[in-house]
Amino acid sequence: MEVNMTYATQDIWTWWLAIYLYFGGLGAATLAVTFLTDMYLKPSRDLVIWGAGAGVVLLALGSLMLFGHLLDKVAVLTILNPMAMFNQSTAWIAWGTQFIIWMMVWGVLYALPYVRETEFPKKVPVIKDLIDRPFVIGISKLVNRFHRQVGWLAVVNGVGVAVYTGLLLQSFPAVALWHNPAVPLLFTVSAFSTAMAFLLLLMYTLLHEQADESIRVLYERIDLVLIAGELVVLFSLYMYLKNGSESAVRSLELLWNDYGWMVGFIGFGLIVPFFLELKGVMKGWSTRVPIITASVLVLAGGYMLRHYFMYAGVYAYPW
Amino acid sequence: MPHFAMVIDLNTCVGCNACMAACAMENQSPVWDVQKWRTYVHDKEIGLGSDVNRRFFPRLCNHCDNPPCMSVCPTGATQKKENGIVFVDQDLCMGCRACAMACPYHARVPVTHADMRKGREFYGSDYHRTSPSMDKCSFCDHRVEEGRKPACVETCVGSARMFGDLDDPEDPVAQMVASGAARPLMPHIGTRPNVYYIDDIRWRS
Ligand code: SF4
Ligand code: SF4
Numbered sequence: 001m002e003v004n005m006t007y008a009t010q011d012i013w014t015w016w017l018a019i020y021l022y023f024g025g026l027g028a029a030t031l032a033v034t035f036l037t038d039m040y041l042k043p044s045r046d047l048v049i050w051g052a053g054a055g056v057v058l059l060a061l062g063s064l065m066l067f068g069h070l071l072d073k074v075a076v077l078t079i080l081n082p083m084a085m086f087n088q089s090t091a092w093i094a095w096g097t098q099f100i101i102w103m104m105v106w107g108v109l110y111a112l113p114y115v116r117e118t119e120f121p122k123k124v125p126v127i128k129d130l131i132d133r134p135f136v137i138g139i140s141k142l143v144n145r146f147h148r149q150v151g152w153l154a155v156v157n158g159v160g161v162a163v164y165t166g167l168l169l170q171s172f173p174a175v176a177l178w179h180n181p182a183v184p185l186l187f188t189v190s191a192f193s194t195a196m197a198f199l200l201l202l203m204y205t206l207l208h209e210q211a212d213e214s215i216r217v218l219y220e221r222i223d224l225v226l227i228a229g230e231l232v233v234l235f236s237l238y239m240y241l242k243n244g245s246e247s248a249v250r251s252l253e254l255l256w257n258d259y260g261w262m263v264g265f266i267g268f269g270l271i272v273p274f275f276l277e278l279k280g281v282m283k284g285w286s287t288r289v290p291i292i293t294a295s296v297l298v299l300a301g302g303y304m305l306r307h308y309f310m311y312a313g314v315y316a317y318p319w
Numbered sequence: 320m321p322h323f324a325m326v327i328d329l330n331t332c333v334g335c336n337a338c339m340a341a342c343a344m345e346n347q348s349p350v351w352d353v354q355k356w357r358t359y360v361h362d363k364e365i366g367l368g369s370d371v372n373r374r375f376f377p378r379l380c381n382h383c384d385n386p387p388c389m390s391v392c393p394t395g396a397t398q399k400k401e402n403g404i405v406f407v408d409q410d411l412c413m414g415c416r417a418c419a420m421a422c423p424y425h426a427r428v429p430v431t432h433a434d435m436r437k438g439r440e441f442y443g444s445d446y447h448r449t450s451p452s453m454d455k456c457s458f459c460d461h462r463v464e465e466g467r468k469p470a471c472v473e474t475c476v477g478s479a480r481m482f483g484d485l486d487d488p489e490d491p492v493a494q495m496v497a498s499g500a501a502r503p504l505m506p507h508i509g510t511r512p513n514v515y516y517i518d519d520i521r522w523r524s
Contacts, residue, residue, distance in 0.1 A: 091392055
C-alpha cells in the first residue's frame with residue numbers, strides 16, 4: 001500500500017512561524033533570567049526593566065506574526081479565555097497563549113516598582129501620568145510586598161513559553177524531525193542561550209557602565225554551558241534522524257547538506273561563539289568585541305535554527 | 320451507535336474525478352482552487368519503459384479515531400462525533416492551521432475570506448458558509464444523518480468508494496476491514512484512520 005510514497009515539505013507555517021517561535025523563546029527566557037538574577041543574585045533594576053521590556057515587546061511582535069496569519073481573527077477570542085487551556089488541554093497553542101499573556105502581566109507588574117524609580121518614564125507623556133496614578137502606586141506597593149511571588153509567577157510563565165515553542169512542533173506526529181523529545185529540549189536550551197547572548201550584548205553596550213562584572217561573567221559561563229548543551233542535543237538529534245524513518249533521513253539530508261544550517265547555524269551560530277566565549281571564560285579578552293561578536297552570532301543562530309527547522313520537516317504521503 | 324468508515328478499492332477507481340466534483344458541489348468547496356477541495360484523486364504512473372500503468376489514488380480526511388488535528392486544535396473547533404466522524408465547527412475555528420500541520424494525510428484545506436467572497440458569487444444565495452476556517456471532509460455528515468451516503472460514494476462510477484458501519488458485522492465495509500483486505504494508511508503513526516484501501520494488484524501482475 002505504501003509503495004509509492006511522496007515526500008514533501010510544507011508551506012503552511014514558514015518564516016513567520018519561525019519568528020514567532022524565536023521571539024517567543026528569546027523574550028520569555030530573557031525575562032526569566034533577569035528576574036531570577038534580580039531575586040537571587042543581586043537587585044538589578046536596569047536588567048529587570050530590559051528583561052520585562054524585551055519579554056513584552058518580543059512576545060507581542062511574535063504573537064502578531066501568528067495573529068496576522070489567522071484565517072478568522074475574531075475567533076482568536078476563544079483562546080484568550082484561560083479556560084481554553086483546560087478545555088483543550090492537549091493543544092499547546094491554548095497553553096502557550098495563556099503562558100504568553102500571564103508572563104506579560106506578571107512581568108509588567110514585577111518591573112513596575114523599578115519603572116516608577118527610573119527617570120526615563122517620567123519624561124514620556126502617557127506613562128508619566130499613568131505611573132503616578134494612586135491605583136498604580138498601590139499596585140506597586142503590593143508588588144514590593146510580594147516581590148518573589150510575583151517574580152516567580154512571571155518566571156514560571158516565561159519558562160512555560162520557552163518550552164511551549166518546542167512542544168508545539170513536537171505535537172505534529174507525521175514529521176520525524178519535529179515529533180521527538182529532542183525538540184522541546186533543543187528549543188528551550190536555545191531560548192536561554194539566545195537570552196544570555198541578548199543580555200551580554202546589552203551589558204557590553206547600552207548597559208556597559210551600570211553592568212555588574214560578576215553577573216556578566218556568570219552569564220558568559222552559563223551561555224558557554226548552554227551552547228555546549230545545544231551541540232549535544234543536536235548531535236543526538238543527528239543520530240536519531242540518521243537511523244530513523246525516511247521522513248527523518250530526508251530532513252537530515254535537507255539540513256545537513258545545507259550551508260545555511262551547517263556553516264551558518266552550527267558553524268557561526270554555535271561553534272564560533274562557543275570558542276570565543278571559552279577563551280573569554282578561561283583567559284579573558286582585552287576588548288569587548290569578541291563577546292559582542294559571539295552574542296550577535298548566537299542571536300542570529302537562534303533564528304536560523306527555527307527557520308531551517310520549519311522548512312526541513314518532511315511529510316511522507318502514501319500516494 | 321454506528322462507527323462510520325470508508326473503503327476505497329484502488330482496483331476499480333478509474334480516475335474519472337466524479338467524486339471530487341460531487342463533493343465540491345455538495346459541500347460548496349472553493350472550486351476555483353483545486354488545492355482546496357476536500358477530496359482529491361492523485362494520478363500517478365507506475366512502471367518502467369513500455370510497462371507503465373496509471374494508478375489513481377483518492378484521498379480525503381481519514382476520520383481518525385486518534386486524530387492529531389483534534390488534539391492540537393486550541394479552539395476546540397475540530398471535534399469528533401460518537402459515530403466516528405471528525406468535523407470542524409467553522410464558527411469556532413480561528414484558522415491557525417495547526418491542524419493542517421498535524422494531519423499526516425494532507426486533509427486540511429484553508430477557506431479564506433476571499434474564498435467566501437467568491438463562494439457567494441459562485442454558489443449564490445445558497446452559499447451557507449458563515450466564516451473562514453480550515454476545512455475538511457465531513458463524510459457528508461448532513462447526508463449521513465438522513466440515512467444517505469456521502470456524495471462521493473453515491474457518485475462513484477466504479478463503486479470504488481464504499482461507506483459503511485464498522486460496528487455492524489453484516490456490513491460489507493466492516494467485513495472487508497475485518498478480513499484485512501482493506502487496510503488503513505500509515506497505521507504506524509497511531510492515528511487509527513477510518514478510511515481503508517484495497518490495494519491495486521493490476522500493475523503488479
Ligand atoms: S485525516 Fe487528518 S484531518 Fe482527518 S481526522 Fe485524521 S488527522 Fe484529522
Ligand atoms: S485552524 Fe481551526 S480547526 Fe485547525 S487547529 Fe486552528 S482552530 Fe483548530
